[in-house]
Amino acid sequence: MSRFFNSxxxxxxxxxxxxxxxxxxxxxxxxxxxxxxVLMSFQQVDMFTxxxxxxxxxxxxxYVDVVRQPEFWLVARNTLIFxxxxxxxxxxxxxxxxxxxxxxxxxxATIRGLFLVSWVMPGxxxxxxxxxxxxxxxxxxxxILKSLGIIQETVFWKSDPNYSIWAVVIANIWLGTAFNMxxxxxxxxxxxxxxxxxxxxxxxxxxxxxxxxxxxxxxSTIGAVLxxxxxxxxxxxxxxxxxxxxxxANTSSVAGYWSWQMSFQLYDFAKxxxxxxxxxLLVLFASVIxxxxxxxxxxx
Amino acid sequence: MSLxxxxxxxxxxxxxxxxxxxxxxxxxxxxxxxxxxxxxxxTKLAEDFNASQSEVVIESRLLAFDDLVNEALKAxxxxxxxxxxxxxxxxxxxxxxxxxxxxITERVANSDVxxxxxYYEGPLASAMWDGKLYGLPKxxxxxxxxxxxxxxxxxxxxxxxxTWDELLExxxxxNDPANNVYGxxxxxxxxxxxxxxxxxxxxxxxxxxxEVNTPGAVKALEIWKTLIDEKxxxxxxxxxxxxxxxxxFNAGNAAMAISGPWELGRMxxxxxxxxxxxxxxxxxxxxxxxxxxxxxxxxxFANSQHPDEAFKVIEYFASQSDRLFPEFSxxxxxxxxxxxxxxxxxxxxxxxxxxxxLQYAQPRGPHPExxxxxxxxxxxxxxxxxxxxxxKDALDQAQATISGIVG
Numbered sequence: 161m162s163r164f165f166n167s168x169x170x171x172x173x174x175x176x177x178x179x180x181x182x183x184x185x186x187x188x189x190x191x192x193x194x195x196x197x198v199l200m201s202f203q204q205v206d207m208f209t210x211x212x213x214x215x216x217x218x219x220x221x222x223y224v225d226v227v228r229q230p231e232f233w234l235v236a237r238n239t240l241i242f243x244x245x246x247x248x249x250x251x252x253x254x255x256x257x258x259x260x261x262x263x264x265x266x267x268x269a270t271i272r273g274l275f276l277v278s279w280v281m282p283g284x285x286x287x288x289x290x291x292x293x294x295x296x297x298x299x300x301x302x303x304i305l306k307s308l309g310i311i312q313e314t315v316f317w318k319s320d321p322n323y324s325i326w327a328v329v330i331a332n333i334w335l336g337t338a339f340n341m342x343x344x345x346x347x348x349x350x351x352x353x354x355x356x357x358x359x360x361x362x363x364x365x366x367x368x369x370x371x372x373x374x375x376x377x378x379x380s381t382i383g384a385v386l387x388x389x390x391x392x393x394x395x396x397x398x399x400x401x402x403x404x405x406x407x408x409a410n411t412s413s414v415a416g417y418w419s420w421q422m423s424f425q426l427y428d429f430a431k432x433x434x435x436x437x438x439x440x441l442l443v444l445f446a447s448v449i450x451x452x453x454x455x456x457x458x459x460x
Numbered sequence: 461m462s463l464x465x466x467x468x469x470x471x472x473x474x475x476x477x478x479x480x481x482x483x484x485x486x487x488x489x490x491x492x493x494x495x496x497x498x499x500x501x502x503t504k505l506a507e508d509f510n511a512s513q514s515e516v517v518i519e520s521r522l523l524a525f526d527d528l529v530n531e532a533l534k535a536x537x538x539x540x541x542x543x544x545x546x547x548x549x550x551x552x553x554x555x556x557x558x559x560x561x562x563x564i565t566e567r568v569a570n571s572d573v574x575x576x577x578x579y580y581e582g583p584l585a586s587a588m589w590d591g592k593l594y595g596l597p598k599x600x601x602x603x604x605x606x607x608x609x610x611x612x613x614x615x616x617x618x619x620x621x622x623t624w625d626e627l628l629e630x631x632x633x634x635n636d637p638a639n640n641v642y643g644x645x646x647x648x649x650x651x652x653x654x655x656x657x658x659x660x661x662x663x664x665x666x667x668x669x670x671e672v673n674t675p676g677a678v679k680a681l682e683i684w685k686t687l688i689d690e691k692x693x694x695x696x697x698x699x700x701x702x703x704x705x706x707x708x709f710n711a712g713n714a715a716m717a718i719s720g721p722w723e724l725g726r727m728x729x730x731x732x733x734x735x736x737x738x739x740x741x742x743x744x745x746x747x748x749x750x751x752x753x754x755x756x757x758x759x760x761f762a763n764s765q766h767p768d769e770a771f772k773v774i775e776y777f778a779s780q781s782d783r784l785f786p787e788f789s790x791x792x793x794x795x796x797x798x799x800x801x802x803x804x805x806x807x808x809x810x811x812x813x814x815x816x817x818l819q820y821a822q823p824r825g826p827h828p829e830x831x832x833x834x835x836x837x838x839x840x841x842x843x844x845x846x847x848x849x850x851x852k853d854a855l856d857q858a859q860a861t862i863s864g865i866v867g
Contacts, residue, residue: 206558207533208558210533211537211538211539230861296694296695296696297713319697319698319699320695320846321846405649406650407650407698407842408698408699408845409650409843424530427529427831
């Protein structure tokens with residue numbers, strides 16, 4: 161018996177307790193809600209069965225119904241545009257800024273720190289600000305573009321079906337760039353200086369150094385940043401109600417917002433759950449990449 | 461102030477005395493959920509009710525508009541529902557149709573305080589399901605056409621438009637892009653507000669929420685689309701709510717606006733021009749009128765432990781109808797309460813028009829799946845107005861969805 165307690169304090173038992181606590185935490189706060197959500201997507205849910213676990217079985221009816229909604233393919237297309245355009249924008253701008261601030265010049269670290277302002281701001285506030293900037297008739301962006309002569313006619317960023325999804329993408333890029341920059345800057349700082357010095361001695365130019373040293377050394381960081389970006393973008397919600405509300409005509413609605421709308425505006429909780437299960441498969445894909453890239457990091 | 465404080469202290473003293481003499485069992489607590497805002501109406505009336513007698517105490521909880529239905533659904537599902545709830549009228553049927561609300565038809569018929577015959581038809585209908593009454597309208601509102609009299613005079617128009625075609629014609633005459641003036645503004649937002657604004661046009665065009673693809677409704681949508689296509693209204697009406705949309709009217713950037721009486725206070729202060737209100741234009745001269753109907757209904761949850769006391773609260777709210785407008789800028793849901801003059805001639809004239817428009821106000825629904833019907837409607841006009849579908853196709857698609865819901 162005392163050996164059991166001893167091992168709890170110092171030994172295999174202690175390890176098991178630690179692992180167990182973490183697993184229990186994960187199971188209770190992530191696993192169970194997830195299973196509940198999957199279960200709900202196969203059930204009929206209404207206000208009388210909302211609080212119960214056993215509900216009429218619906219099979220794949222919810223899934224078929226969701227795919228048959230007239231807006232399904234539009235939302236799927238928007239989700240892809242939103243995710244990939246946001247990630248590309250955040251990553252390219254974030255990486256450029258990280259490289260820029262990696263150069264030694266006075267105030268580099270301070271200014272880089274200031275960029276974080278965009279990341280600490282709540283999404284709803286960012287959404288409200290961009291909503292004003294992107295307003296059609298009296299928006300700042302239109303005024304600037306017009307005075308620069310780039311556009312002649314007013315562009316209704318939030319109300320034109322050709323631009324509405326891009327309005328949210330622009331705001332999301334602004335919101336997420338700093339986060340990308342920060343993680344990538346950390347990765348850049350970790351690359352040993354002597355590698356560059358050696359390459360320079362061998363006559364490698366700036367592009368070659370970037371291509372053969374920076375990128376390969378940043379592989380795991382980039383993998384992590386991109387998968388975190390994918391998860392973060394799929395989770396993005398605040399910007400949608402603040403800027404376009406998914407309109408006009410669902411042209412800026414994405415899966416996450418649609419799922420919320422189903423559950424909390426149309427009170428069709430089963431379909432809301434169904435959409436989030438579909439989304440979960442996408443996030444799962446990203447998580448696998450993330451876990452793989454961080455595993456690589458630990459070994460290296 | 462000192463008087464009411466004195467009265468409060470007196471009540472406090474009295475109640476502490478009565479607590480000594482009588483066991484507190486005589487007091488029943490009634491839980492009431494309502495929305496925050498609304499000029500403090502619920503809080504004030506609940507306080508006054510609590511001060512007016514000692515048998516029933518309202519325990520008031522205020523929720524944000526967006527949370528109210530969700531919280532109520534959760535509470536009902538777990539048996540934690542309050543006794544009384546105030547719900548936006550299109551949401552009311554979600555509860556009443558499933559038997560979640562108490563049938564108060566008998567109680568109202570036997571009540572000395574409530575006389576349903578003086579209530580406007582629309583608000584009352586929104587609290588009914590299957591011929592039974594499940595709640596009572598707290599207040600009501602509707603929409604009509606605001607117009608800038610100065611800009612009308614400048615464009616040489618003497619009367620506000622009476623028909624849809626006149627509205628379109630006037631919008632063309634009033635439109636003045638050089639001076640940043642649009643002909644008209646309204647809200648065609650992808651949400652309940654958009655449906656609130658569009659459904660009256662469907663109804664004037666011979667349709668209803670169950671039948672949205674009548675020729676009149678298609679014509680209405682074509683007019684809405686023309687307003688956008690010819691830039692007679694800002695394309696941002698597709699994303700603006702009524703409050704922001706009417707703000708552009710107040711700033712003089714739109715010559716007409718479709719909105720409701722909640723704007724009157726702000727407009728009287730902000731608008732630097734002469735303005736008036738007219739009934740919504742009809743499809744044809746003398747054609748059927750309609751308008752939207754807003755505001756909240758008070759109902760009692762069916763599993764309330766204190767239905768009698770809860771009904772007393774509802775009676776109290778009904779008895780205070782004459783205070784609704786002067787104190788809270790709410791329009792009473794009944795025709796027998798005169799609205800006192802505000803001292804602003806434009807506002808007083810506007811109120812008369814709104815009271816007339818209320819006669820034609822129709823509820824959205826009532827239907828247990830109203831939110832889905834509403835989405836079908838706003839998806840349709842948004843698809844047409846952004847040129848993704850023709851007005852006819854968009855409304856046909858909405859009709860297919862709605863037919864699937866209403867059966």
